[in-house]
Amino acid sequence: MHKELLQSIDGISVYPIISLIVFVLFFVVILVWMLKVDKKYIKKMENLPFENEEENNFNNTGDLYEKKV
């Protein structure tokens, strides 16, 4: 019965292939973009959570229990 359903839609077999191609293209674009991305930008981005640290009374060494001196 599955087969009948499958055949009852014209050209259904092309759907999975389209999906795969779309994804591969999408992935390649992201990959290329990451290979070419500016290092300074990455540096800045990964440090974003650590800006304005001085607002806190605590340091962020992961050691919660130590007051900042």
Next chain:
Amino acid sequence: MQLEKFSYDNKIVRDFTIASLVFGVVGMLVGVLIASQLFAPELNFSIPFLTFGRIRPLHTNAVIFAFVGNAIFAGIYYSLPRLLKAPMFSTLLSRIHFWGWQLIIVAAAISLPLGLTTSKEYAELEWPIDIAITLIWVVFGINMIGTIIKRREKHMYVAIWFYLATWVTVAVLHIVNSFELPVSLFKSYSLYAGVQDALVQWWYGHNAVAFFLTTPYLGLMYYYLPKAANRPVYSYKLSIIHFWSLIFLYIWAGPHHLLYSALPDWAQSLGTVFSIMLIAPSWGGMINGLLTLRGAWDRVREDPILKFMVVAVTAYGMSTFEGPMLSLKNVNAIAHFTDWIVAHVHIGALGWNGFLTAGMFYWLIPKIFKTELYSKKMANVHFWVGTLGIVFYASAMYWSGVAQSLMWKQFNDMGMLQYPNFLETTLQIIPMYMIRAFGGTLYLVGMLMMVYNLSKTMMAGKLVTNEEAEAAAMHKEEKEKISHRWLEGKPIYFLLASLVVILIGGIVEFVPTFLVKSNIPTIASVKPYTPLELEGRDLYIREGCNNCHSQLVRPFRSETERYGEYSKAGEYVYDHPFLWGSKRTGPDLHRVGGKYPNLWHYLHMENPRSMSPGSIMPPYPWLIENALDVSLTPKKINVMRSLGVPYPEGYENQATDDLMKQAEAIALDLQKNGVPAEPDKEIIALIAYLQRLGTDIKANPVAESK
């Protein structure tokens, strides 16, 4: 550069945290209760509102939307303003969001035990609550996007992308899956029927896991893990690849919940392929999280926060490897409908969501209360008790899942089923159910320790309701060079881009399936339910029978032998909503019609153990006492007709009479067999429905045609 002064609202963070803790305890308590009911059914205390079928949805909804949901909001309301160097867009909207969400939870906690449910897993809430969820979700969206627009930081950190993708996708999922036509304030029927309803539901169900339990938590991981470890994420580039490929791939994988079902084959295969591909981004994320701790592993030994986070990320990696494996058809054939799936879900819920939440709260609460954690030792004990709880829980469920499945499939030398009686396989795994409940209890104990510890912390410190901060205003004229920076400079474009990415998968799956509407081989002998059967079906939904009984016989010899002919797509065309179920705690019911006499069902519902000694099904004596409410029957017929079920025009006027006629016939049969049945009771409708199930194709088995 001019520095602007502003403040962060910590009160909302605290409120969401408290809500998460309170509802987390409630949700897990209900979890332990239903887990215990599986080996001691009397633990429902003969109260309808406490039966398994009704409170299992309460457990899942409470844990997903109340515990995890509130934790997400707490985490976002803390990290988002700090990453953007701007206060939340509107304090009023924050408050509306908070109270609105809690009201929705309370409405769920009342309506689900009352049996007001749509029956669709993780979307059980009835239509008025669905609308409320939509409104509150919009409030949340405006608040979040408004904050992003008014930010002082040009760049959007990767955590924020995950938050945005979460928001937009959950909105799409919730709306598409909630299309339903109301019958009354508390009752509605799904717009979709049968196979289509199943596909939409599992597209939703799968992606609710993806975009409510995964992407927001990945966002939280990308913020709180670096914060707790005090070092930037291992690879920011990897996080970008992780983000885009994850949201692209996830949306396609829904059909893997419907392998071997009546869903078209190509859609099943598509679900499998994309599930396998999902391993890559998921593990990219896990590795990124774990490697963030490079050089800090010595601290992991002492710091409970990092311990929780490491186990959480590891659990994420385990369940995202297991998921794709479960979507392989040969593995799925064994695992589906068993406790294995329950184990898989709980690795995610207890390990990934639960432990990341714990790590985040232990870090967050001392921060906003400007104090130290009350007891680091107790947090460590919580970690070990919780971990032990997960181990007990998961190992028992893996064992029982695989063991029971193999028993279902076991044939003897004569070529007959080794365990023809389903109950026999259940009784074998009862000890595992006990261990599972014990594991769940341990986890709950850990949770209570966290509540105590954090309460003490809150009492020792003082909440900094408005935390002062300052930052330079963003210069609008600052030019951006390339694509992604352009993209993230404009949150609305970013939102649209994510929307497009997630829609591609949905569209490719849905378009053909909605074409299927005209292509499902209709079976001439399949007819709409009679009014009495329809009422019976609604009782089946009210009591949540679908939580333990599937209505889908898969095309395996072990199943056709046990239950009868395998299920066909054409048999479900009038099923609004579909009731395939996802777990067989009891046997499949799709071919139960005509299998037993009416008397058997009557006595079985009154006390299952009288018919099946040792059964773990709860008794339903109230079905025998309650009079059937037929006030809505004509309206139900009308609604069904407008959904495309071919009741003749004007049939609604005749429906109640027909209903009584059929009920009297069943009652007469029962009376002849010696039980004092009355025709106007609920039990009669339920029996009518059960006796109808799966019998249509028997009337004329060769009539399958286009």
